[in-house]
Amino acid sequence: MPFLEIARLEKSFGALRVVRDFNLAIEKGEFVSLLGPSGCGKTTVLRMVAGFEAPDSGTIRIDGQDVLGLRPNQRSIGMVFQAYALFPNLTVAQNVGFGLKVKGTGRAEMDARVDEMLRLIGLPDLGQRYPFQLSGGQQQRVALARALAPKPQVLLLDEPLSALDAKVRVSLRNEIRAIQRDLGITTLFVTHDQEEALSMSDRVVVMNGGLAEQVGDPHEIYNRPATRFVAQFVGTLNVLEAEVTDPAAGRVRLAGQEIALGRPLPPGRASLALRPEVVSLGPAPGRDLRLAGRIAEVHFLGSVIRMRVAVGSDHVSLDAFNRPDAPPPAVGEAVELSVSPRDLLVLEG
Amino acid sequence: MTRAFAWIAFALGAIYFFLPLIGTVEFSLRMLRGQYSFEAYRRVLADPRFLDTLGYSVAMAVATIVFGVLLVVPTAFWVRLKMPRIRPLIEFITLLPLVIPAIVIVFGYIRLFNTSSILPLTGSAMGTNVLLMFGYATLALPYMYRAVDTGLRAIDVRTLTEAAQSLGAGWVTILARLILPNVLVAVLSGAFLTFAIVIGEFTMAALLNRPAFGPYMQLLGANRAYEPAALAVIAFAITWACMGLMQLVTRFQKHTRAQR
Numbered sequence: 001m002p003f004l005e006i007a008r009l010e011k012s013f014g015a016l017r018v019v020r021d022f023n024l025a026i027e028k029g030e031f032v033s034l035l036g037p038s039g040c041g042k043t044t045v046l047r048m049v050a051g052f053e054a055p056d057s058g059t060i061r062i063d064g065q066d067v068l069g070l071r072p073n074q075r076s077i078g079m080v081f082q083a084y085a086l087f088p089n090l091t092v093a094q095n096v097g098f099g100l101k102v103k104g105t106g107r108a109e110m111d112a113r114v115d116e117m118l119r120l121i122g123l124p125d126l127g128q129r130y131p132f133q134l135s136g137g138q139q140q141r142v143a144l145a146r147a148l149a150p151k152p153q154v155l156l157l158d159e160p161l162s163a164l165d166a167k168v169r170v171s172l173r174n175e176i177r178a179i180q181r182d183l184g185i186t187t188l189f190v191t192h193d194q195e196e197a198l199s200m201s202d203r204v205v206v207m208n209g210g211l212a213e214q215v216g217d218p219h220e221i222y223n224r225p226a227t228r229f230v231a232q233f234v235g236t237l238n239v240l241e242a243e244v245t246d247p248a249a250g251r252v253r254l255a256g257q258e259i260a261l262g263r264p265l266p267p268g269r270a271s272l273a274l275r276p277e278v279v280s281l282g283p284a285p286g287r288d289l290r291l292a293g294r295i296a297e298v299h300f301l302g303s304v305i306r307m308r309v310a311v312g313s314d315h316v317s318l319d320a321f322n323r324p325d326a327p328p329p330a331v332g333e334a335v336e337l338s339v340s341p342r343d344l345l346v347l348e349g
Numbered sequence: 350m351t352r353a354f355a356w357i358a359f360a361l362g363a364i365y366f367f368l369p370l371i372g373t374v375e376f377s378l379r380m381l382r383g384q385y386s387f388e389a390y391r392r393v394l395a396d397p398r399f400l401d402t403l404g405y406s407v408a409m410a411v412a413t414i415v416f417g418v419l420l421v422v423p424t425a426f427w428v429r430l431k432m433p434r435i436r437p438l439i440e441f442i443t444l445l446p447l448v449i450p451a452i453v454i455v456f457g458y459i460r461l462f463n464t465s466s467i468l469p470l471t472g473s474a475m476g477t478n479v480l481l482m483f484g485y486a487t488l489a490l491p492y493m494y495r496a497v498d499t500g501l502r503a504i505d506v507r508t509l510t511e512a513a514q515s516l517g518a519g520w521v522t523i524l525a526r527l528i529l530p531n532v533l534v535a536v537l538s539g540a541f542l543t544f545a546i547v548i549g550e551f552t553m554a555a556l557l558n559r560p561a562f563g564p565y566m567q568l569l570g571a572n573r574a575y576e577p578a579a580l581a582v583i584a585f586a587i588t589w590a591c592m593g594l595m596q597l598v599t600r601f602q603k604h605t606r607a608q609r
């Protein structure tokens with residue numbers, strides 16, 4: 001039985017349907033991300049789990065218990081916010097101990113737990129500081145410790161890294177994931193950063209317009225996107241418009257070239273998608289499908305050379321590694337791209 | 350040119366403000382013929398009614414402050430958290446005491462709570478004290494509400510409240526352990542203003558016939574020459590001490606406490 005179970009959740013603000021038929025089952029100890037563009041309803045889902053918003057309909061169960069009748073302070077949920085939500089009038093130690101104190105935990109036990117949490121987040125000596133004396137990254141660590149100290153059943157994080165600078169963001173996300181694994185706490189993480197979602201999660205929920213478009217592990221989301229939206233939102237994607245000439249055999253006409261995909265296609269037009277990393281410049285073993293094109297842009301980034309190649313009326317982006325003995329291709333040069341038909345995704349809709 | 354004008358304006362203001370003050374101080378020192386002395390102050394301080402009325406007014410001020418804080422902090426918090434749209438309305442209501450004269454308020458009270466009403470507060474001394482405190486709280490409301498609301502603006506009320514709730518805190522804990530400490534400076538400045546208002550208030554106390562400091566000042570002023578001047582200076586000093594404390598607390602806060 002799933003530990004956190006969200007079923008048929010609906011929420012509207014006035015006429016705006018913010019969350020639509022949202023279903024999600026999370027196993028105990030699992031780390032699941034909600035990924036989607038701004039305004040797609042991620043925060044609203046999280047706030048309904050936390051109890052700050054009431055759904056119009058649907059159910060939320062934690063460990064088999066329906067929590068919709070419970071107020072936020074009865075739900076045993078740890079929450080980390082995007083903005084630094086530390087209590088400014090309390091020290092770091094008092095912040096971390098807040099939930100325990102509210103519960104009526106004894107002094108000795110509380111102090112021990114606070115110490116343990118501060119060590120867990122790698123800030124054992126900062127207990128007496130005030131929040132304004134900490135850096136942004138440190139504040140978010142303390143917020144994490146504060147949320148975890150009372151041993152909640154579920155941890156909710158709403159874009160906890162988005163206010164931090166890039167380096168801190170990457171190191172802290174690894175740290176959060178390590179702590180989460182360590183404690184085995186069931187976690188729902190909200191982000192609009194696909195790299196964050198893919199690198200941290202056991203499973204990712206891609207949301208769009210209040211709907212969960214796809215739920216799957218990062219590899220699956222990236223390589224087998226279920227919808228056009230998922231394909232385009234997650235990662236960089238090249239889309240080529242093709243005309244299906246033989247639906248049964250899977251033959252299409254693409255930029256004046258006839259190619260065989262080797263699987264049946266719906267008749268009419270088809271959108272074919274390619275990740276940049278499945279395209280190579282020039283012939284490559286195992287990639288026997290050839291596309292003729294012309295270099296439109298070249299960006300020399302050091303170890304990587306990023307190119308845009310015009311194929312018919314579409315453009316294909318691809319990356320090549322730098323080779324010390326060969327200069328990058330010139331703009332306007334005619335080139336041949338090779339891909340494997342297997343790697344061509346057919347987008348619906 | 351504009352600079353000179355500003356200085357002249359400032360000097361005029363200073364003269365307007367300080368001349369009567371200096372005059373009063375000087376006059377209050379001339380009780381004994383031909384020499385400056387503190388005789389008038391000595392007599393004021395020796396008058397038992399001085400201490401009685403001052404004590405009464407201080408007690409009333411403290412009660413008013415406690416009542417005002419308990420009324421205003423949760424209200425301002427709730428409005429910010431749950432009903433931000435009605436904030437202008439609340440703000441308008443809290444301004445009403447500034448436009449409605451105290452005498453109107455107190456006559457209203459007397460009509461509503463006289464001995465033949467359902468709630469005959471004016472029937473007993475204690476009841477009248479309570480009524481007077483409500484009156485004072487009304488007078489102080491514009492200052493108290495504004496101070497607290499400004500204090501709340503400095504913190505993210507909603508996020509802090511939600512963080513506390515998710516940690517298991519109920520409303521009382523949130524108000525007592527988070528909201529109040531974070532608006533303490535604002536509350537204190539509201540409190541000192543309330544104190545100054547209550548100490549000097551005349552109309553309500555006189556009409557409700559309570560032994561407060563304001564009516565005592567008036568009584569003394571009608572019957573003596575030098576003592577009222579001394580009393581005025583003392584009252585003035587108390588008010589200024591309040592303002593000074595307000596400044597001090599604000600300063601102290603800025604250095605030691607949390608800003609984000």
Ligand SMILES: Nc1ncnc2c1ncn2[C@@H]1O[C@H](COP(=O)(O)OP(=O)(O)OP(=O)(O)O)[C@@H](O)[C@H]1O
Pocket residue numbers: 013018036037038039040041042043044045192
């Ligand atoms: N309390 C509210 N009242 C009215 N509309 C709201 C409220 N909260 C959210 N919305 C609307 O619901 C939609 C979804 O909001 P939500 O905060 O869930 O988005 P999000 O996916 O978290 O976006 P972001 O990445 O920008 O945080 C938005 O259009 C927002 O304007």
Ligand SMILES: [Mg+2]
Pocket residue numbers: 042043044158
């Ligand atoms: Mg959000």
